[in-house]
Amino acid sequence: MNLRHLEILEAVARAGTFTGAAQKLFLTQSAVSHAVAELERQAGAPLFDRMPRGVRLTPCGTLLLEEAQGILAACRELEGRLAGLEEEAPVKLVSSITIASFPLPEILRRVREILPGLQVQVRVVSAASAVEILQSGEADLALIEGAEPKGIFRSEPFGSYRLWAACAPGFPLPAEPLTPRELCAAPLLLRERGSAIRDTLDSTLFLANQTARPLWESVNSTALIQAAQAGLGITVLPDLLLAEPVAQKRLRVVALDGVDMRNEMLAVRNRNQRPSRGLRVLLDAVGGITA
Numbered sequence: 001m002n003l004r005h006l007e008i009l010e011a012v013a014r015a016g017t018f019t020g021a022a023q024k025l026f027l028t029q030s031a032v033s034h035a036v037a038e039l040e041r042q043a044g045a046p047l048f049d050r051m052p053r054g055v056r057l058t059p060c061g062t063l064l065l066e067e068a069q070g071i072l073a074a075c076r077e078l079e080g081r082l083a084g085l086e087e088e089a090p091v092k093l094v095s096s097i098t099i100a101s102f103p104l105p106e107i108l109r110r111v112r113e114i115l116p117g118l119q120v121q122v123r124v125v126s127a128a129s130a131v132e133i134l135q136s137g138e139a140d141l142a143l144i145e146g147a148e149p150k151g152i153f154r155s156e157p158f159g160s161y162r163l164w165a166a167c168a169p170g171f172p173l174p175a176e177p178l179t180p181r182e183l184c185a186a187p188l189l190l191r192e193r194g195s196a197i198r199d200t201l202d203s204t205l206f207l208a209n210q211t212a213r214p215l216w217e218s219v220n221s222t223a224l225i226q227a228a229q230a231g232l233g234i235t236v237l238p239d240l241l242l243a244e245p246v247a248q249k250r251l252r253v254v255a256l257d258g259v260d261m262r263n264e265m266l267a268v269r270n271r272n273q274r275p276s277r278g279l280r281v282l283l284d285a286v287g288g289i290t291a
Helices: 003-015 018-025 028-045 059-088 097-101 105-115 127-135 182-187 196-207 219-231 238-247 277-288
Strands: 048-051 054-057 091-096 120-125 142-146 153-167 186-190 216-218 234-238 253-254 261-270
Touching: 003 018, 003 028, 003 059, 028 059, 028 153, 028 182, 048 097, 054 059, 054 097, 054 186, 059 105, 091 127, 091 277, 097 105, 097 120, 097 142, 097 238, 105 120, 105 277, 120 127, 120 182, 127 142, 127 196, 127 261, 142 196, 142 277, 153 196, 153 238, 153 277, 182 196, 186 196, 196 234, 216 219, 219 238, 238 253, 261 277
Parallel strands: 091 120, 091 142, 186 216, 186 234
Antiparallel strands: 048 054, 142 261, 153 234, 153 253, 153 261
């Protein structure tokens, strides 16, 4: 038994004759008769009473038709949605914390304007974890900061941010910009190892033969900002996060001697994966952020 058998059963029941069902389905009468006979063989009972002028369902045939109509209705509904299924398929996005805090909400707003029904499932993790999740196949797209990952990835930049060092207005500092060595001697309030922010800072200090030994180490940038505002030390975070407290004079930017730290923001996906309609719209929205 297959869907065609059930369609023939329904057509015969509606037409009342094998001939009428055959005409509706563009089949021969013998093909209709054969299909009904096959169903009756499997059911082990007649499905139609043969009348002088047509056929009518037996009680067994009525029961089978009731079951079949639910299946046929579901198939017809699915058939009607086939062309739009790609747009309904959810997109799995993994994002670093900084990107999720700033450009991501606007990106998703733009996606919703184009595909209101698209479900974008978001996980917010560190940049290193985001690449691992993408590599495992648990995400379709990763929005990360820092160095471009190696391997089977295709990366597209969509912006960048600078890293600022900042402290409370009353925190004691020399008049001249801090050298990398002087920065490392200060009490530092830093993001955790493995974060894109910390990797960029550590790489910069490594080139100056210095190593950061933070007083505070946290995955929470807000906690580091609060600690810096309390005068506990110097934090190094994206300008995106520090612009507001600096403008409100809750923090001040610490000048660094010969140090300019910047992270690129990247949209990363598996180069071997065919992007769905939803993913293409999401990628366009990400690219539009640079405009």
